[in-house]
Structure formats: structure tokens, C-alpha cells
Amino acid sequence: MADEDLATLGPAAEPLTPAAPPARDTGAVHPNAVPERVPESGPAAGWLTGIVIAGLVLAALNLRPAITSLGALLKEVRDGLGMSGTVAGLLTSVPALCFAVFGFAAPRLARRWGPGAVVCAGMAAIAVGVVVRPFAGGTPGFLAGSALALAGIAVSNVLLPVVIKTWFPDRVGPMTGLYSMALALGTSLAAALTVPMTAALGGSWRTGLAVWALLAALAVLPWLVLLLRRRPAGMAPGSGRPGTGEPPIRITSSPTAWALAVFFGLQATAAYITMGWMPQIFRDAGVSAGTAGVLLAVTMAMGVPLSFVLPRLASRMRHQGPLVVALGVCGLAGYTGLWLAPAAGAWGWALLMGISNCAFPLALTMIGMRSATPAGVVKLSAFAQSVGYLISIPGPLLVGTLYQHSGGWGLPIALMVGLMVPQIAVGVLAGRNRRIEDER
Known part of the structure; x- marks a missing residue:
């Protein structure tokens, strides 16, 4: 990653020495590789760090409302656009597909423009996509606007852990916790507030969806401030060429990278x-629709405090395997309860599933800990999240198919249990105290 790329993220760096001639790969980090931290100097360093934190929080708040707000108004959207059931079902799978496809592009974009610039553009894409899609006219325009917003979410998903590694290399856990908590909060707020806000704004589903563009537009501002601090000239010779700013890491040859990717994919599945089918499980067991919605909200809300605490705890451990096992056991207990007594113990199962879903912030924390440099983190983040989201696509569709053909929840829940076992296994492997640079 070029040194100008890092200037996008922070205060001006000290002058760099000219690039050394190419040397035999000994496993050492290249002289022009991304430094472990953007150098901080001068009176502006403190407030710039505050701007970075504000940018992280605001960006994280915007990583799910474009999705969960649509879920809250999907019936109205279908009726308003004359959308078929097949297309509506496709909409539920589009986010994971876009996260995978556009996530693979994030490292190249970061090398060319810098992580800060790409995240800024990502927030702008979310704002434009969210405000355009309800008014684009027809299903194709709605899908195009959604894809634009999801592209912005995808690149930001990948690069925000890089920003954390760059600015806060000694506080990866706490900062990932703050970022994860904001992400969970944004998810819950969009799910809970979209319907009442729509009613308050006149009852139009178009306005109810478009209003979330304001939050994304607000998130652009701190990243614009950081872009204005971009160092204008003086890049080290050769640092603008793709590849010279990164250590020689072959990510597909790393067992740790593959373990993280599979773990990420299974926890996303x-x-x-849970988000798509848990309310239906409760309703089929005799729980009212309103209570089933509240139970899902409880499950999602569990992620707000736990997403803040869990990464802090994980960063203090040499091996995160015990946390993986603990979360997995909660998931297995929750699934067992849903099978044996879904209505009788509904609140307990909702709490257990909420705890289990906190494998997401744990995965993000491990991504930041499994590489020595921001250059390695951007590769690992892109690989683990893109491959992981590809893995997650079939799961909800397969659950729906099993439910439809079996007429009950026995087989779908058996599938959920079956997927949790390998999730625990690969999570333990991903939690080992090693870095991908050691596996070159």
C-alpha cells in the first residue's frame, strides 16, 4: 500500500527514505510497506485521532440500515413496485453476494486511492444508493440503487479494520469493540425505528427508506476532513506502483486465512x-407475531453491549479459541431449545442466540490480530470477508427449502446444529496465536 495512501488516513508522515533496490524475499517487511502506525506529530495529532474515531463510529452505524430498513418495509416495497416473490427472495441474498464481490475489490482500490478515500466514497455511495432506490422507478432501478449502497457497505466492511490497525495498533480490541457496538446499534435502530419513522413522515415507504441517507451523508464529513489532511507530494520512489507497498503475502496459501474465512462464513450463515427465520419458528410454535418480533429485537440488541466487551477480552488473550467454543455452545443450546420447547423457553433461546451471534465482532477482532501490518490486514480482511460472505449465501435458502418440503423445523434446526460444529472447529484454528506473515 503506498505511503500516500496512509496520508489519506492521518497527519503528514515524516519524509521517507528512497526505496531500496529489490531484494531477495527473506520474509522481512519491505521498506515501503505500510507502517504499523501513521506517525503522529504536531498539535493536530490529538484532534485528528478524534476525527478518526468519529469516522469509525459513524461509518459503522451505516453498515446495516440499508438492509434492515428494507426488511422492515419489504411488504410495502413489494406492493408498491409490483415485485414478485422470487425477486423479493433474491433481495434477501443480494447483500451477501455484493459483500463478497465488491469486498474483493477493496484492496486494489485502497492501494490506488488510500483506505480513507475509499471509505469516504463508500459512505457517499451508501447515501446516494439509499436515497435514489425508492424513487428510481420500478424494480430494476430499485435493485441498482440497492447494489450501489451495498457496494459502499462492502468496501467499508473490509477497510475499517485496516483503519483500526493503522491508527490503533495497540488498541485493536477496544477499537474493534467500539466499531462492532456501533454496527450492532445501527442494525437495531434501523430495524426498530423504520416503521414508526415512516408513519411519522407521512406513511410513504419511499420516504421511510430514503431518510436513512441522512445518516450516511453525515458519515462522509469526518472522512472528508481526513482527506483534506492528505500529504500533497513527496511519495517515495516506486511507492505509487501497485504491490510495492505490501509484504509478499500469498493469502490463499495461509491456513489461518482459510480458517478465518470459513469461520466468518459460518457465523454469517x-x-x-437467525434474522430471517427465528420469528417464523416462534410463530409456528404459537407465539404471537408481535412477541416474535420483540424476541428477534432482543437477540439483535444483545450484540450492542457484547460487541463492545468481547473484542476487548479477545485482544488480551493469546488464543481466542475458548471464546469461540463458549459462543458456539450458546448457539447449540439455543438451537436445542428451539427444537424442544420453542415457546416455553422463548426468551432464554433469544438471549442464547444473541450471545452466539457475537461471533461476528470476535471474527473482526481476530482479523486485526492475525496480521502484523495494515497491509496484511487489508488482504486478510478482504479475503476472509469476501470468501466468508460467499459461503453464507446458500444457508438461509437451504433452511427455507427444508422447511417448505418437510413441513416442520426439525430438519432446518438439525442443519443449524450441523453447521455450528465446524464453526467451532475452524474458529479454534483461527484463534491460534499466529500471523499470516509467518505462514508465507
């Missing part, structure tokens, strides 16, 4: 199944 579990989360999407």
Missing part, C-alpha cells in the same frame, strides 16, 4: 438464518 448462522446470523442470516
